[in-house]
Amino acid sequence: MKYSLMILYLIIFSGCHNNTNHSTVKEESVFNFDLKKDFKITSYQKIIETYPKSDLSACENWTIEKQDLRKIMQSMKSIQGEEWHHSFDHLPCEITGELIQNNNIFKYSINSGSWISISTLDTTIWFGDVDKLNEVVFMNPILDMENK
Numbered sequence: 001m002k003y004s005l006m007i008l009y010l011i012i013f014s015g016c017h018n019n020t021n022h023s024t025v026k027e028e029s030v031f032n033f034d035l036k037k038d039f040k041i042t043s044y045q046k047i048i049e050t051y052p053k054s055d056l057s058a059c060e061n062w063t064i065e066k067q068d069l070r071k072i073m074q075s076m077k078s079i080q081g082e083e084w085h086h087s088f089d090h091l092p093c094e095i096t097g098e099l100i101q102n103n104n105i106f107k108y109s110i111n112s113g114s115w116i117s118i119s120t121l122d123t124t125i126w127f128g129d130v131d132k133l134n135e136v137v138f139m140n141p142i143l144d145m146e147n148k
Contacts, residue, residue, distance in 0.1 A: 073110070112140070114134070
């Protein structure tokens with residue numbers, strides 16, 4: 001009888017788990033993301049990071065229209081972390097959001113220093129306006145390391 005009640009308990013409550021995510025969209029490793037392939041931008045938000053001693057007034061007038069994001073993003077080239085750190089300005093003006101590619105969710109951040117990051121929970125990759133195709137859009141282009 002004791003075992004029968006235990007089995008009955010398991011049968012009843014095994015189906016009572018809270019699985020509220022019925023979506024086929026999942027967060028995936030960023031290495032499955034390809035800027036050259038189709039993706040959908042699902043959210044868009046301009047933010048201004050509050051860096052110490054930053055002149056934030058320039059950020060008030062900087063923006064990229066949502067309809068221009070895909071073209072700008074797809075014109076960028078993959079960069080490594082060291083190049084991202086040394087060759088690009090890291091400014092307080094950003095546009096952030098989420099995008100979906102192949103039913104996978106990715107977070108993006110476009111910095112006015114001419115670079116973007118694409119991230120998941122544990123991985124980030126960077127792309128930069130290496131060829132200066134979007135200089136008019138960004139506040140600062142890639143830094144010329146040879147003339148420093």
